[in-house]
Amino acid sequence: MNNKTKTLLLLPLVLLLLCVIAAKSIPFKHSLSETESQILDFVSSDLKIHDKTKTRKVKHMKGPFNFTTAPKHIPKAKVSYIDYNENILSLIVVGDSDRMAIINGQVVKEGDSLKGMKIQKIEPKRVLVKNKTAKWLYLEKTQ
DSSP states (O other): OOHHHHHHHHHHHHHHHHHHHHHHHSOOOOOOOHHHHHHHTOOGGGOOOOOOOOOOOOSSOOOSSOOSOOOSOOOOOOOOOOOTTSOOEEEEEEOSSOEEEEETTEEEETTOEETTEEEEEEOSSEEEEESSSEEEEESSOOO
């Protein structure tokens, strides 16, 4: 090996040695903030863990509504018939992930089928249904 090759092989080692010496001679501040010091001083054995306590069981709990008592006199119900030739939109629920509607008394979602109609789109005030033609059903009747 000639001197040039020896120098090239030793040069990285010499540079590394010089970097280590320079790093040790530079004074670094070793101060931590108050929060960092508290985190380092944390000891998990100082935590107090309380025993579980049993809760009281209640057999008869009354809620805001009393469903157990029936009315004394039940009037005769009036029967009304719905014309299903005209689709009746009763309710629309639009949430973050789901969109549902009640059409002709049945709960439907986008993509469902109802009496040969496909529910294309549900919006807050209307529903698009498609049979042979597309038709909007409105929640409020428009004149």
